[in-house]
Amino acid sequence: MKMNKPLFESIGSGVVLFLRALYFLPTLPRQFRRFIEQCFQIGYKTLPLVAILSFCIGAVLALQIGYSFRDWGTQQFIGSIVGLSMVRELGPVMTAIMVTGRVGSAITAELASMRVYQEVDALHTMNIPPERILVMPRLAAIAVTMPVLTITSVLFGWFGGAVVAQNVAFISLDSAIYFRSLKDFVDTAAVMDGLIKAEVFGIAVVLICCNVGLRTTGGPREIGFSVTRAVVASIIFILLLDYFITRALL
Amino acid sequence: MAIVSQESSQITVHEPVAVEVRNLCRSYGETQVLKDVSFQVEPGEIFVIMGPSGAGKSVLLKHIIGLERADSGEILIAGKDASSTKTHRDIRTGIVFQAGALFNSMTVYENLALYPTEHRLYDKETIRRKVMEALAIVSLEEAADKIPAELSGGMKKRVAVARALVIEPQLLLYDEPTSELDPILAATVAELIATVRKETNLTSIVVTHDTVLAKTIGNRVALLLDGRIHTIATPDELTRNDDPDIQDFLHPKIDLDNPRFRRS
Numbered sequence: 001m002k003m004n005k006p007l008f009e010s011i012g013s014g015v016v017l018f019l020r021a022l023y024f025l026p027t028l029p030r031q032f033r034r035f036i037e038q039c040f041q042i043g044y045k046t047l048p049l050v051a052i053l054s055f056c057i058g059a060v061l062a063l064q065i066g067y068s069f070r071d072w073g074t075q076q077f078i079g080s081i082v083g084l085s086m087v088r089e090l091g092p093v094m095t096a097i098m099v100t101g102r103v104g105s106a107i108t109a110e111l112a113s114m115r116v117y118q119e120v121d122a123l124h125t126m127n128i129p130p131e132r133i134l135v136m137p138r139l140a141a142i143a144v145t146m147p148v149l150t151i152t153s154v155l156f157g158w159f160g161g162a163v164v165a166q167n168v169a170f171i172s173l174d175s176a177i178y179f180r181s182l183k184d185f186v187d188t189a190a191v192m193d194g195l196i197k198a199e200v201f202g203i204a205v206v207l208i209c210c211n212v213g214l215r216t217t218g219g220p221r222e223i224g225f226s227v228t229r230a231v232v233a234s235i236i237f238i239l240l241l242d243y244f245i246t247r248a249l250l
Numbered sequence: 251m252a253i254v255s256q257e258s259s260q261i262t263v264h265e266p267v268a269v270e271v272r273n274l275c276r277s278y279g280e281t282q283v284l285k286d287v288s289f290q291v292e293p294g295e296i297f298v299i300m301g302p303s304g305a306g307k308s309v310l311l312k313h314i315i316g317l318e319r320a321d322s323g324e325i326l327i328a329g330k331d332a333s334s335t336k337t338h339r340d341i342r343t344g345i346v347f348q349a350g351a352l353f354n355s356m357t358v359y360e361n362l363a364l365y366p367t368e369h370r371l372y373d374k375e376t377i378r379r380k381v382m383e384a385l386a387i388v389s390l391e392e393a394a395d396k397i398p399a400e401l402s403g404g405m406k407k408r409v410a411v412a413r414a415l416v417i418e419p420q421l422l423l424y425d426e427p428t429s430e431l432d433p434i435l436a437a438t439v440a441e442l443i444a445t446v447r448k449e450t451n452l453t454s455i456v457v458t459h460d461t462v463l464a465k466t467i468g469n470r471v472a473l474l475l476d477g478r479i480h481t482i483a484t485p486d487e488l489t490r491n492d493d494p495d496i497q498d499f500l501h502p503k504i505d506l507d508n509p510r511f512r513r514s
Contacts (some may be wrong), residue, residue: 121347122345125345128365
């Protein structure tokens with residue numbers, strides 16, 4: 001039980017942080033500049049990375065399925081398999097992991113250094129809650145940008161699959177057939193399931209990274225430890241949540 | 251250093267407050283840092299808490315500003331509990347941190363404007379005037395658009411003082427304001443603290459191990475040794491006191507043949 005104390009403390013402080021950030025949500029119009037800045041950092045700057053990686057994932061997925069199906073004559077299903085995999089699973093999960101690596105680590109590093117160098121203390125002494133100007137704008141930004149990033153990921157994954165399916169000799173599947181098969185299987189419910197997942201993952205990642213950053217004490221070495229801890233915790237949390245949300249949505 | 255007269259000043263002067271520390275105790279693990287600390291600070295006074303490094307001075311300051319909670323005892327600011335957030339909402343308190351604690355991602359102007367903007371105290375133009383006024387007091391108007399990384403150590407200290415002034419505090423705390431500064435800059439900061447007190451009549455508590463600063467600007471000086479208040483006296487009384495601990499702290503003798511760190 002003693003070993004679990006830091007874990008329970010982290011979960012508890014994360015919940016409190018989330019509730020306090022929600023409490024300050026009505027002040028979002030006053031934090032509009034910070035919110036836009038975070039949308040730019042979290043969304044716009046992550047978009048190219050998400051697009052390139054998702055294109056590659058879709059391409060490799062189509063390649064693997066095409067190779068496995070080459071003797072069975074079922075290659076027309078590549079579109080549906082890539083389509084469903086991207087929209088339900090790979091799109092949300094890979095986007096969340098990329099957000100963790102690119103955005104989450106930066107958030108933890110920034111907030112941890114603010115904590116270590118007493119900037120957070122300075123905010124407290126000015127009666128400016130850190131949740132209001134540091135956490136809430138980031139949570140609002142991820143809530144807005146995560147669906148955009150996920151849709152981008154899904155679309156680029158689909159196109160990656162289509163390019164490979166059409167141009168690799170042992171698959172040679174026409175794009176029209178690929179997308180017709182994809183359309184037959186991917187419905188609005190599947191898209192919504194993926195977006196719900198992505199939204200929950202995004203908020204969880206930003207919350208974990210803010211919480212770990214704001215709980216950092218010590219010096220520069222501890223900032224590095226915090227970044228590692230936040231990234232590892234976020235990825236584990238994404239994968240755990242993925243299972244439970246998938247079960248709930250099936 | 252340019253000081254703007256009170257008549258033309260944009261910095262609003264609020265009523266100074268009294269501070270009372272009663273039987274404060276604080277431990278970290280097995281180590282007791284503050285041991286039954288008690289003192290009173292009069293409104294408008296510059297009260298200096300002096301002591302060697304590790305005596306508990308900064309911890310005491312964090313308790314007064316409400317960043318730490320005591321194990322026992324209490325601190326009252328104008329009769330209100332200092333550990334309550336509400337007290338610091340009702341009474342404007344500012345602190346100049348040892349390392350400045352400026353917001354590194356903001357410009358100097360944004361650092362100063364943050365408090366009045368977030369608390370919606372004034373319109374934009376008034377905030378601009380007050381910020382430029384505070385920067386003028388510390389002679390740093392030209393640094394308004396710089397970020398803290400572009401400033402020297404002394405400039406950061408002055409910006410930190412200016413940021414505290416924009417809060418228009420009734421109580422201003424300084425944590426080692428002259429540490430890491432050259433003697434000229436340390437003298438400048440000492441003059442700044444005294445002038446700020448004179449022009450705004452706020453209550454100041456200065457934590458330092460700089461004996462020259464303490465004797466020059468303090469109305470009264472408390473000597474904190476090993477977590478306990480050893481003496482509270484005026485600078486003159488302190489200088490005349492022949493207590494060996496006080497004299498050893500004020501005039502430490504460098505003994506190369508018998509160094510302190512080798513004494514049992």
